[in-house]
Structure formats: structure tokens, C-alpha cells
Amino acid sequence: MKSLLLHIDGDSCMEARMQVALDIARATGAHITCLQAVSFEVFAPGDFYGSAMAAAMPKIKEAAEDLRKRIEDDLSNEDVSWEWQFLYGMAEHRLLEQSALHDVIIVGPNDIGEKGKGASRMVGELVLKAPVPVLVVPKSTKRLDVTAPMMVAWNGSSEACVALRTATPLLACASKVFLVSVAEETDKQRFDFPAVEGAQYLSRYGIDPExxxxxxxxxxxxxxxFSAAQMRDCSMMVMGAYGHSRLSEMLLGGVTRRSLSDPQLPMFLAH
Structure with a gap:
């Protein structure tokens, strides 16, 4: 992977995803594009004349400039290639627009301004609409050791195939790759693509998965x-996202939604 699109925001997960971007860039020689998007679309009930908006704009801009200076100062001491893009608008819209010439989008697990557990609407939009995979980095992540074991969550779906294929450059760095399927007693033949076919694909890149x-x-x-990944000391989990419709995932709950509600390690997602 040679081109990383990193979402810049002052949330609690910023440091974690910055570190992951740096780890990938050092390991693969990638270039980091730092994208900072600032939106003035603030909803103020009863603010018919925009007075609250006008008062908020200078503070929002000042905070954005302070964040940029702090991160640029840190990046100037790193041995990686990077650039800064500052754009006005909603973050997910700008990330989508800029993603076409990147290999992966790196984001946190929460929507802007939100804390705690709960699947991110922004992450869902990016995974479903972006032409590239999305790497979700939780706050607890200290670093991403690309030489550590990595796990692919395999359910035989086309989404799992896309995730595996797009993650191959990172999987090639890992010391071990596990293709993990979750079996249930009531399962019948459920795989459109058996795990052995995923293993055969990886073998063409010199990867011998278990x-x-x-x-x-x-x-x-x-x-x-998550337990399977932690038991095998995996640094990242690759997963095909939203194999069912997103509406059914929202209403009934699904593996993607539940995983994103409280990710235990970096998750590489593709649809």
C-alpha cells in the first residue's frame, strides 16, 4: 500500500490512527495524505438569523488551526512522506471524494463529536460507498505491527473475498495469516467461496495461510x-462488511455492526 488517506480530527482516537498510519507508511514506504475537513453545518434550534453560527465559526476555525499545527509539528519529526489537505465540508463527503486515488482510508470508530460505544454512521457510509477499503482504529491501539500475525474473518461471501483481496499487501507483511470461520451446529453448506479458495488466492502472493x-x-x-484474533496475537482483523443489507443490520444487528460498536483491534473492512 503506497497511498494512505488519514482522517484528521480532534477526537480521542486521533493519536491511535496517526500511529497506525505511520507504522504502515514506514513498513511499506507509503505516502500519508492528512485530510482535515471542517464543517460549519451546525444545527442551532431557533438560530433563524445565523447569530450562533457566526459566533461559533471563529472558534471552530481556531481549533482546526491549532490541531493542524500540533500534528504538522509531530509529522515534521517523522521519517515518512506526507501532505496536508484542508477542506470545508462534512468529513465523510470529503473522504469519499478524495479516496479514489488512495489505497485505504484510515478512520476512528466513532462519529465526529460522539464518544462511547455504537456503530459509526460515517464508517458505514465510507465502507459502503468508497472505492477503497476502510481501516478502523480503536483508541486502545498503541501501534500496528505489520509483521505480527493477522486474521481474516471468513464467511465465504463476496464481501469477504473483496476484503481479503484488498488487504493482501498488508497480509504479505504478516508473519502468519489465519483464515477463521465461525461454525454453528445448525450450519449447512453455507459458503459461496470455501476458505480453501481464499487460501489458494493468497498462495499466489506467497502467503501460506492457516x-x-x-x-x-x-x-x-x-x-x-475478536477472541480468536486475540488468542493468536493478531495485530489486525480483515472482514467483509455488510454482507446483508445495511438496513437489516441496523434493525436486527449484524456482525459488522456489533464489531464496529466496540472494536477490540484495528479492523480492515471492505464491501
């Missing part, structure tokens, strides 16, 4: 996958 099938038991599939 195929693993774990029993779900009483746990949620997302929890089972």
Missing part, C-alpha cells in the same frame, strides 16, 4: 472473532 474453524457456542459471532 485455515481455522471455531465453534460459536453461546457467544456473539463478533465476540468469537
Amino acid at each position: 485455515i481455522v474453524e471455531v465453534l460459536r457456542g453461546d457467544a456473539k459471532i463478533s465476540d468469537t472473532l
Whole structure:
């Protein structure tokens, strides 16, 4: 991966995803594009004449400039190639617009201004609409060791195939790759693409993955996958996102939504 699109914002996960971007850039010789998007679309009930908006704009701009200076000062001490893009507008819109000539979008797990657990609307929009994969980095991430083992969550779907294919440059750096499927007692033949086909694809890139099938038991599939990754000391999990319609995931809950609500490690997502 040679071109990383990094979302810049003053949220609590900024340091974590900056570190991950730096780790990937150093390992692969990639260029980091730092994209800072500032929106003045502030909803102020009863602000018919825009007075609250006018008062907020200087403060928003000052905060954005302070953040830029702080991060640029840090980047100036790093041995990586980078550039800065400052754009007005909603972050997801600007990230989508700029993603076409990048290899991956790096974001945090929360929407702008929101904290705590809960699937991010912005991440969902990016995963579904961007022409490139999305790497979601939780706050707890200290670094991304690309030489550590990595895990691919495999359910035989076309989304899983896309995720595996687009993650191949990073998987090639890993010391070990696991293709992990979650089995249930009621399962029938459920794979459009058996795990062995995913393994054959990776083998053409010199990657010899281990195929693993774990029993779900009483746990949620997302929890089972995170446990499987942690047991194998994986630094990242690759997953095909929104295999069902996004509406059904929102209404009924799904593996993607539950995983994004409380990610336990960096998640490389593609649809």
C-alpha cells in the first residue's frame, strides 16, 4: 500500500490512527495524505438569523488551526512522506471524494463529536460507498505491527473475498495469516467461496495461510472473532462488511455492526 488517506480530527482516537498510519507508511514506504475537513453545518434550534453560527465559526476555525499545527509539528519529526489537505465540508463527503486515488482510508470508530460505544454512521457510509477499503482504529491501539500475525474473518461471501483481496499487501507483511470461520451446529453448506479458495488466492502472493474453524457456542459471532484474533496475537482483523443489507443490520444487528460498536483491534473492512 503506497497511498494512505488519514482522517484528521480532534477526537480521542486521533493519536491511535496517526500511529497506525505511520507504522504502515514506514513498513511499506507509503505516502500519508492528512485530510482535515471542517464543517460549519451546525444545527442551532431557533438560530433563524445565523447569530450562533457566526459566533461559533471563529472558534471552530481556531481549533482546526491549532490541531493542524500540533500534528504538522509531530509529522515534521517523522521519517515518512506526507501532505496536508484542508477542506470545508462534512468529513465523510470529503473522504469519499478524495479516496479514489488512495489505497485505504484510515478512520476512528466513532462519529465526529460522539464518544462511547455504537456503530459509526460515517464508517458505514465510507465502507459502503468508497472505492477503497476502510481501516478502523480503536483508541486502545498503541501501534500496528505489520509483521505480527493477522486474521481474516471468513464467511465465504463476496464481501469477504473483496476484503481479503484488498488487504493482501498488508497480509504479505504478516508473519502468519489465519483464515477463521465461525461454525454453528445448525450450519449447512453455507459458503459461496470455501476458505480453501481464499487460501489458494493468497498462495499466489506467497502467503501460506492457516485455515481455522471455531465453534460459536453461546457467544456473539463478533465476540468469537475478536477472541480468536486475540488468542493468536493478531495485530489486525480483515472482514467483509455488510454482507446483508445495511438496513437489516441496523434493525436486527449484524456482525459488522456489533464489531464496529466496540472494536477490540484495528479492523480492515471492505464491501
